[in-house]
Amino acid sequence: MPSGDTGTLAYLAEPERIELREYEVPPPEPGAVLTEIERANVCGSELHIWRGHHPEVKNGVLGHEALCRVDELGEGVETDYAGTPIEPGDLVAPAYFVTCRRCAPCQAGQFHLCENAYENWSKPPEEPPHFHGTFATHYFIHPDQYFYKVPEGLDPGIAAGANCALSQIMFGLDQTGVDYDDTVVVQGAGGLGLNTIAYANEQGAETIVVEGVDGRIERAEQFGVDHVVDFREYDTVEAREERVAALTGGVGADLAVEVAGVPDAFAEGIHLVRKGGRYLEMGNVSPGHLTEFDPGLLTRKSIDITSVVRYDPWYLSRALEFLAANVDDYPYEDLIDAEFDLVDVDEALAASEGREVTRATLLPH
Secondary structure (H helix, E strand, C coil): CCECEEEEEEEEEECCEEEEEEEECCCCCCCCEEEEEEEEECCHHHHHHHHCCCCCCCCEECCCEEEEEEEEECCCCCECCCCCECCCCCEEEECCCCCCCCCHHHHCCCHHHCCCCCCCCCCCCCCCCCCCCCCECEEEECCCCCEEECCCCCCHHHHCCHHHHHHHHHHHHHHHCCCCCCEEEEECCCHHHHHHHHHHHHCCCEEEEEECCHHHHHHHHHCCCCEEEECCCCCCHHHHHHHHHHHCCCCCEEEEEECCCCHHHHHHHHHHEEEEEEEEECCCCCCCCCCCCCHHHHHHHCCEEEECCCCCCCHHHHHHHHHHHHCCCCCHHHCCCEEEEHHHHHHHHHHHHCCCCCCEEEECC
16 A cells, blocks of 8 residues: 555554544655554553553554564665565564664663663654554554564464564573573463463473463463463462472472563562572563562572563564474464454454453454
8 A cells, every 4th residue: 555545543542442543644754664564463561551551651553563564665775674675565573662772771782671662652643654553554664663574484474473472582581591401480371471482492491381271271282381380270379389399300490481461470480490590570561560579588599580671673583583493393373363353453452351362463454
Protein backbone atom coordinates (compact mmCIF):
# COMPACT_ATOMS: atom_id res chain seq x y z
CA MET A 1 0.00 0.00 0.00
CA PRO A 2 1.69 3.26 -1.04
CA SER A 3 2.02 6.15 1.36
CA GLY A 4 -0.83 8.62 1.06
CA ASP A 5 -3.46 5.95 1.63
CA THR A 6 -5.00 5.42 5.05
CA GLY A 7 -4.34 2.80 7.69
CA THR A 8 -5.77 1.68 11.02
CA LEU A 9 -4.15 1.53 14.45
CA ALA A 10 -5.13 0.44 17.96
CA TYR A 11 -4.83 3.37 20.37
CA LEU A 12 -4.81 2.80 24.12
CA ALA A 13 -6.72 5.83 25.36
CA GLU A 14 -6.62 4.69 28.99
CA PRO A 15 -6.07 1.37 30.77
CA GLU A 16 -8.10 -1.39 29.12
CA ARG A 17 -9.83 1.03 26.73
CA ILE A 18 -8.75 0.76 23.10
CA GLU A 19 -9.92 2.86 20.19
CA LEU A 20 -9.37 1.88 16.56
CA ARG A 21 -8.34 5.00 14.64
CA GLU A 22 -7.62 5.71 11.01
CA TYR A 23 -4.91 8.03 9.70
CA GLU A 24 -3.28 8.88 6.42
CA VAL A 25 -0.01 7.04 5.86
CA PRO A 26 2.76 9.62 5.20
CA PRO A 27 6.00 8.86 3.33
CA PRO A 28 9.04 7.89 5.44
CA GLU A 29 11.50 10.58 6.46
CA PRO A 30 15.18 10.19 5.53
CA GLY A 31 16.66 7.22 7.39
CA ALA A 32 13.24 5.72 8.13
CA VAL A 33 11.29 2.81 6.64
CA LEU A 34 7.56 2.55 6.04
CA THR A 35 6.30 -1.01 6.49
CA GLU A 36 3.05 -2.92 6.44
CA ILE A 37 2.42 -5.20 9.40
CA GLU A 38 2.30 -8.88 8.50
CA ARG A 39 1.48 -9.93 12.06
CA ALA A 40 1.90 -8.50 15.55
CA ASN A 41 2.07 -10.72 18.63
CA VAL A 42 0.61 -10.09 22.07
CA CYS A 43 3.61 -10.10 24.39
CA GLY A 44 3.34 -10.28 28.16
CA SER A 45 4.64 -6.75 28.55
CA GLU A 46 1.83 -5.60 26.24
CA LEU A 47 -0.57 -6.76 28.92
CA HIS A 48 1.25 -4.61 31.50
CA ILE A 49 0.77 -1.59 29.24
CA TRP A 50 -2.88 -2.45 28.58
CA ARG A 51 -3.55 -2.66 32.33
CA GLY A 52 -1.79 0.68 32.92
CA HIS A 53 1.16 -0.80 34.83
CA HIS A 54 4.01 0.19 32.52
CA PRO A 55 6.20 2.88 34.12
CA GLU A 56 6.78 4.81 30.88
CA VAL A 57 4.17 3.89 28.25
CA LYS A 58 0.81 4.92 29.67
CA ASN A 59 -1.12 5.46 26.46
CA GLY A 60 -0.44 5.53 22.75
CA VAL A 61 -0.39 3.02 19.92
CA LEU A 62 -0.13 -0.52 21.23
CA GLY A 63 2.13 -3.25 19.89
CA HIS A 64 5.85 -3.96 19.65
CA GLU A 65 6.54 -7.61 18.73
CA ALA A 66 5.95 -7.86 15.00
CA LEU A 67 6.96 -8.91 11.54
CA CYS A 68 6.86 -6.20 8.88
CA ARG A 69 7.01 -6.02 5.09
CA VAL A 70 8.95 -3.10 3.64
CA ASP A 71 6.69 -0.74 1.71
CA GLU A 72 8.87 2.32 1.14
CA LEU A 73 12.46 3.19 2.04
CA GLY A 74 13.36 6.62 3.29
CA GLU A 75 16.23 8.50 1.68
CA GLY A 76 19.58 6.91 2.51
CA VAL A 77 18.25 3.50 3.56
CA GLU A 78 19.78 0.77 1.41
CA THR A 79 20.58 -2.01 3.92
CA ASP A 80 19.44 -3.37 7.26
CA TYR A 81 21.65 -2.95 10.34
CA ALA A 82 23.75 -5.98 9.40
CA GLY A 83 24.54 -4.51 5.99
CA THR A 84 22.16 -6.79 4.08
CA PRO A 85 20.64 -5.02 1.05
CA ILE A 86 16.98 -4.21 1.58
CA GLU A 87 14.20 -3.33 -0.85
CA PRO A 88 10.40 -2.99 -0.90
CA GLY A 89 8.68 -6.31 -0.40
CA ASP A 90 11.31 -7.72 1.97
CA LEU A 91 10.25 -9.07 5.34
CA VAL A 92 12.01 -7.41 8.27
CA ALA A 93 11.98 -7.59 12.05
CA PRO A 94 12.52 -4.26 13.86
CA ALA A 95 13.74 -3.78 17.39
CA TYR A 96 10.81 -2.11 19.10
CA PHE A 97 12.92 0.64 20.64
CA VAL A 98 15.33 3.34 19.54
CA THR A 99 19.05 3.23 20.33
CA CYS A 100 20.15 6.87 20.32
CA ARG A 101 23.87 6.17 21.02
CA ARG A 102 24.16 9.60 22.69
CA CYS A 103 22.59 9.25 26.17
CA ALA A 104 24.59 8.26 29.28
CA PRO A 105 23.74 4.51 29.16
CA CYS A 106 24.52 4.32 25.45
CA GLN A 107 27.81 6.13 26.03
CA ALA A 108 28.60 3.49 28.66
CA GLY A 109 27.90 0.74 26.13
CA GLN A 110 24.56 -0.20 27.71
CA PHE A 111 22.49 0.16 24.57
CA HIS A 112 19.58 -1.83 26.01
CA LEU A 113 19.14 0.93 28.60
CA CYS A 114 18.92 3.83 26.14
CA GLU A 115 17.16 6.73 27.82
CA ASN A 116 15.36 7.53 24.57
CA ALA A 117 14.25 3.95 23.88
CA TYR A 118 10.53 4.77 23.83
CA GLU A 119 10.85 8.22 22.28
CA ASN A 120 8.63 7.27 19.34
CA TRP A 121 6.52 4.50 20.87
CA SER A 122 5.07 6.84 23.49
CA LYS A 123 4.00 9.55 21.04
CA PRO A 124 0.26 10.20 20.60
CA PRO A 125 -1.24 8.87 17.35
CA GLU A 126 -2.18 12.38 16.23
CA GLU A 127 1.51 13.13 15.82
CA PRO A 128 2.88 12.07 12.41
CA PRO A 129 3.79 9.54 11.26
CA HIS A 130 0.96 8.22 13.47
CA PHE A 131 1.87 4.53 13.29
CA HIS A 132 4.15 4.34 16.33
CA GLY A 133 3.12 0.84 17.47
CA THR A 134 2.62 -2.46 15.70
CA PHE A 135 -1.04 -3.14 16.54
CA ALA A 136 -1.84 -1.49 13.25
CA THR A 137 -1.87 -1.93 9.50
CA HIS A 138 1.40 0.01 9.13
CA TYR A 139 4.51 0.72 11.15
CA PHE A 140 7.32 3.25 10.80
CA ILE A 141 10.84 2.08 11.57
CA HIS A 142 12.54 5.29 12.66
CA PRO A 143 16.15 6.41 12.26
CA ASP A 144 18.29 4.90 15.05
CA GLN A 145 15.91 1.92 15.24
CA TYR A 146 17.67 -1.32 14.37
CA PHE A 147 15.97 -3.72 11.96
CA TYR A 148 17.04 -6.89 10.17
CA LYS A 149 15.95 -8.78 7.09
CA VAL A 150 14.31 -12.11 7.86
CA PRO A 151 16.39 -15.09 6.66
CA GLU A 152 15.11 -16.73 3.50
CA GLY A 153 12.83 -19.67 4.20
CA LEU A 154 12.07 -18.76 7.81
CA ASP A 155 8.32 -18.98 8.38
CA PRO A 156 6.85 -15.50 9.01
CA GLY A 157 4.78 -16.78 11.90
CA ILE A 158 7.97 -17.94 13.61
CA ALA A 159 10.06 -14.88 12.75
CA ALA A 160 7.54 -12.53 14.35
CA GLY A 161 8.58 -13.61 17.85
CA ALA A 162 12.25 -12.77 17.45
CA ASN A 163 12.10 -9.05 18.10
CA CYS A 164 11.07 -9.30 21.71
CA ALA A 165 10.76 -12.70 23.38
CA LEU A 166 13.70 -14.59 21.93
CA SER A 167 16.07 -11.60 21.69
CA GLN A 168 15.31 -10.73 25.31
CA ILE A 169 15.93 -14.27 26.52
CA MET A 170 19.18 -14.72 24.61
CA PHE A 171 20.51 -11.41 25.91
CA GLY A 172 19.45 -12.11 29.50
CA LEU A 173 20.90 -15.61 29.60
CA ASP A 174 24.14 -14.41 28.03
CA GLN A 175 24.38 -11.67 30.67
CA THR A 176 23.77 -14.18 33.46
CA GLY A 177 25.73 -17.06 31.99
CA VAL A 178 24.39 -20.51 31.20
CA ASP A 179 26.90 -23.31 30.82
CA TYR A 180 26.96 -26.87 29.60
CA ASP A 181 25.48 -29.22 32.22
CA ASP A 182 23.91 -26.38 34.24
CA THR A 183 20.50 -27.03 35.74
CA VAL A 184 18.11 -24.18 34.89
CA VAL A 185 14.75 -23.60 36.59
CA VAL A 186 12.30 -21.63 34.44
CA GLN A 187 9.48 -19.95 36.36
CA GLY A 188 6.65 -19.79 33.84
CA ALA A 189 6.06 -21.42 30.46
CA GLY A 190 4.65 -18.58 28.41
CA GLY A 191 6.46 -17.27 25.34
CA LEU A 192 9.51 -16.13 27.30
CA GLY A 193 9.65 -19.38 29.23
CA LEU A 194 9.51 -21.57 26.14
CA ASN A 195 12.29 -19.56 24.52
CA THR A 196 14.32 -19.92 27.72
CA ILE A 197 13.93 -23.69 27.55
CA ALA A 198 15.00 -23.80 23.90
CA TYR A 199 18.05 -21.55 24.33
CA ALA A 200 19.17 -23.28 27.53
CA ASN A 201 18.78 -26.65 25.81
CA GLU A 202 21.06 -25.49 23.00
CA GLN A 203 23.70 -24.52 25.58
CA GLY A 204 23.64 -28.07 26.96
CA ALA A 205 21.71 -27.29 30.15
CA GLU A 206 19.13 -29.44 31.93
CA THR A 207 15.83 -27.60 32.33
CA ILE A 208 13.06 -27.61 34.94
CA VAL A 209 9.87 -25.59 34.47
CA VAL A 210 7.55 -24.41 37.24
CA GLU A 211 4.05 -24.06 35.81
CA GLY A 212 0.45 -24.95 36.60
CA VAL A 213 -1.52 -24.52 33.38
CA ASP A 214 -2.05 -27.70 31.38
CA GLY A 215 -1.61 -26.14 27.94
CA ARG A 216 1.60 -24.42 28.98
CA ILE A 217 3.00 -27.57 30.54
CA GLU A 218 2.28 -29.43 27.31
CA ARG A 219 4.07 -26.74 25.31
CA ALA A 220 7.07 -26.88 27.64
CA GLU A 221 7.29 -30.63 27.14
CA GLN A 222 7.11 -30.13 23.37
CA PHE A 223 10.03 -27.70 23.69
CA GLY A 224 12.07 -30.38 25.40
CA VAL A 225 11.95 -29.42 29.07
CA ASP A 226 13.48 -32.18 31.18
CA HIS A 227 11.29 -31.86 34.29
CA VAL A 228 8.01 -30.20 35.27
CA VAL A 229 7.16 -28.92 38.74
CA ASP A 230 3.38 -28.45 38.64
CA PHE A 231 2.50 -25.85 41.26
CA ARG A 232 -0.97 -27.34 41.60
CA GLU A 233 0.68 -30.48 42.95
CA TYR A 234 3.57 -28.76 44.75
CA ASP A 235 1.42 -25.96 46.13
CA THR A 236 3.81 -24.21 48.52
CA VAL A 237 7.20 -22.60 48.15
CA GLU A 238 8.63 -25.23 50.48
CA ALA A 239 7.21 -28.06 48.40
CA ARG A 240 8.60 -26.63 45.19
CA GLU A 241 11.97 -26.03 46.83
CA GLU A 242 12.08 -29.64 47.96
CA ARG A 243 11.10 -30.91 44.52
CA VAL A 244 13.78 -28.86 42.75
CA ALA A 245 16.32 -30.06 45.30
CA ALA A 246 15.30 -33.67 44.64
CA LEU A 247 15.78 -33.13 40.89
CA THR A 248 19.25 -31.65 41.40
CA GLY A 249 20.88 -34.10 43.74
CA GLY A 250 19.84 -32.15 46.82
CA VAL A 251 21.71 -28.93 45.98
CA GLY A 252 19.30 -26.76 43.98
CA ALA A 253 19.52 -25.32 40.48
CA ASP A 254 22.57 -23.54 39.10
CA LEU A 255 20.35 -20.87 37.58
CA ALA A 256 16.72 -19.82 37.90
CA VAL A 257 14.91 -17.53 35.44
CA GLU A 258 11.82 -15.54 36.42
CA VAL A 259 9.57 -15.07 33.38
CA ALA A 260 6.19 -15.50 35.08
CA GLY A 261 5.75 -11.77 35.65
CA VAL A 262 4.51 -12.37 39.21
CA PRO A 263 6.27 -10.57 42.11
CA ASP A 264 5.96 -13.59 44.41
CA ALA A 265 7.88 -15.66 41.86
CA PHE A 266 10.91 -13.42 42.42
CA ALA A 267 10.76 -13.98 46.18
CA GLU A 268 10.53 -17.72 45.56
CA GLY A 269 13.39 -17.88 43.09
CA ILE A 270 16.22 -17.75 45.59
CA HIS A 271 14.75 -20.82 47.33
CA LEU A 272 15.18 -22.83 44.14
CA VAL A 273 18.82 -21.96 43.47
CA ARG A 274 21.88 -23.63 44.99
CA LYS A 275 24.43 -21.83 47.13
CA GLY A 276 26.57 -19.69 44.84
CA GLY A 277 23.99 -19.94 42.06
CA ARG A 278 22.57 -17.28 39.74
CA TYR A 279 19.14 -15.76 39.32
CA LEU A 280 17.82 -13.89 36.29
CA GLU A 281 14.88 -11.53 36.81
CA MET A 282 13.07 -10.55 33.61
CA GLY A 283 9.34 -11.05 34.04
CA ASN A 284 8.45 -8.34 36.53
CA VAL A 285 8.54 -5.07 34.62
CA SER A 286 5.99 -2.93 36.50
CA PRO A 287 7.38 -0.98 39.49
CA GLY A 288 5.18 -0.69 42.55
CA HIS A 289 4.01 -4.31 42.64
CA LEU A 290 5.64 -5.65 45.78
CA THR A 291 6.43 -8.96 47.44
CA GLU A 292 8.00 -10.04 50.71
CA PHE A 293 11.63 -10.98 50.22
CA ASP A 294 14.24 -12.63 52.44
CA PRO A 295 17.53 -10.76 51.90
CA GLY A 296 19.26 -12.79 54.58
CA LEU A 297 18.68 -16.00 52.64
CA LEU A 298 20.05 -14.31 49.52
CA THR A 299 23.20 -13.35 51.42
CA ARG A 300 23.67 -16.68 53.14
CA LYS A 301 23.39 -18.50 49.80
CA SER A 302 25.58 -15.87 48.03
CA ILE A 303 23.34 -15.81 44.97
CA ASP A 304 24.09 -13.43 42.10
CA ILE A 305 20.98 -11.67 40.79
CA THR A 306 20.90 -10.22 37.28
CA SER A 307 17.97 -8.12 36.11
CA VAL A 308 17.52 -7.22 32.46
CA VAL A 309 15.15 -5.03 30.47
CA ARG A 310 15.14 -5.05 26.66
CA TYR A 311 18.30 -6.21 24.85
CA ASP A 312 21.24 -4.86 22.90
CA PRO A 313 19.60 -4.41 19.50
CA TRP A 314 21.99 -6.58 17.50
CA TYR A 315 20.65 -9.55 19.48
CA LEU A 316 17.66 -9.38 17.15
CA SER A 317 19.91 -10.52 14.31
CA ARG A 318 21.22 -13.35 16.49
CA ALA A 319 17.66 -14.36 17.39
CA LEU A 320 16.66 -14.60 13.73
CA GLU A 321 19.74 -16.72 13.05
CA PHE A 322 18.91 -18.95 16.04
CA LEU A 323 15.40 -19.53 14.70
CA ALA A 324 16.65 -20.29 11.21
CA ALA A 325 19.16 -22.82 12.58
CA ASN A 326 16.87 -24.53 15.09
CA VAL A 327 13.38 -24.25 13.64
CA ASP A 328 13.24 -27.98 12.93
CA ASP A 329 14.19 -28.87 16.51
CA TYR A 330 11.43 -26.98 18.32
CA PRO A 331 7.71 -26.55 17.51
CA TYR A 332 7.96 -22.79 17.04
CA GLU A 333 5.24 -23.04 14.41
CA ASP A 334 2.82 -23.97 17.22
CA LEU A 335 3.93 -21.26 19.63
CA ILE A 336 1.38 -18.86 18.17
CA ASP A 337 -1.78 -20.72 19.05
CA ALA A 338 -4.43 -18.05 18.39
CA GLU A 339 -4.94 -15.60 15.53
CA PHE A 340 -7.17 -12.53 15.75
CA ASP A 341 -8.14 -9.79 13.34
CA LEU A 342 -6.88 -6.35 14.29
CA VAL A 343 -10.45 -5.25 15.00
CA ASP A 344 -10.63 -7.94 17.68
CA VAL A 345 -7.64 -6.62 19.62
CA ASP A 346 -9.65 -6.43 22.87
CA GLU A 347 -10.51 -10.11 22.58
CA ALA A 348 -6.88 -11.01 21.89
CA LEU A 349 -5.67 -9.13 24.96
CA ALA A 350 -8.36 -10.61 27.21
CA ALA A 351 -7.58 -14.16 26.06
CA SER A 352 -3.87 -13.54 26.69
CA GLU A 353 -4.55 -12.02 30.09
CA GLY A 354 -6.64 -15.03 31.07
CA ARG A 355 -3.88 -17.40 29.89
CA GLU A 356 -6.35 -19.01 27.53
CA VAL A 357 -3.62 -18.93 24.88
CA THR A 358 0.17 -19.18 24.94
CA ARG A 359 0.77 -16.47 22.35
CA ALA A 360 -1.83 -14.57 20.36
CA THR A 361 -1.13 -12.76 17.11
CA LEU A 362 -3.00 -9.99 15.28
CA LEU A 363 -3.45 -10.12 11.51
CA PRO A 364 -4.24 -6.63 10.23
CA HIS A 365 -4.89 -7.45 6.56
